[in-house]
Amino acid sequence: MQTPDDEQFEAYLKRFHPIAPEPVPTLSVGHSSRRSPPLGIWLAAVAAILVTGAVILHIRSSRIVVSNTASDAAVAERHVPSEPLTMRSANAWLATAPSFKAAVDDLAFRSQTSPLPQGKQSAVAVLSKEKIKL
């Protein structure tokens, strides 16, 4: 049986509130992890996927261009005229080449690959051999 003094003392004790414990980390972390991620995270994920896709497409298309250029060059190689380059032959060559770039490339490399007629020398070769006297 409690006396009035006991009840009074009990009421006095209850004025002292126990200090709350530190939060359990898993309670907050676990709870939030079960929620769907915020919109920003979804948007970032979508943007990352799009950028990755764009980069992959870009790499693939550039490979195709390179391989096309190579095949154009191969085709052009077959049509390289053996006679010396004249305006007429250049026009004809441009008209028949698959692309302007391929034609120009072939014409540029043609001079290196085509042999010089007998008894004639390349000006570059002669100049490179000449000793300049100062």
Added chain:
Amino acid sequence: MGRTDRNAADIETLYRQHGAALLLFASAISGDRGRAQDAVHQVFLKAIESGSVSQAINKKAYLFVCVRNAVLNDAKVQGRNMPLDVDSAWFSPPDRDYAGEQNLRRALGELPDHQREVIVLHVWGELTFSEIADLLGVSSNTAASRYRYALAKLRGSMLAKENSCADSRR
């Protein structure tokens, strides 16, 4: 809201409602604030994993049982009884009565373990003597008797300390 979400939300509510009293109870048994905190966390982490709290009829009493078991198991592992930690506060005192808080903590520390348990469970845990009896495995009369003795001792100890302080100030 899924079942797991509801369980986590329930446990979070229980932690907010009873966490402070559970920590005080664990501190009163173990004597060490840090160990008490670990025991309370351990109980709630297990509750989240197993979902056992949702099956309990009296959730509050069940949590006190779990905390008591956790502390006592830890004490067994440690193999020694810890003296009460006097450095860390257990209560937020009314009107910034920090001397009163220290006096209460000291007086609680002077009580025998079984009386301290009952006082904490009844005053701050707000458990009935019947619930305390179930928790401690004693009869309701024994729980009530322990409480009366504990309350009288606590009051005597706190008054004696307050009187000695008042005398020293004169």
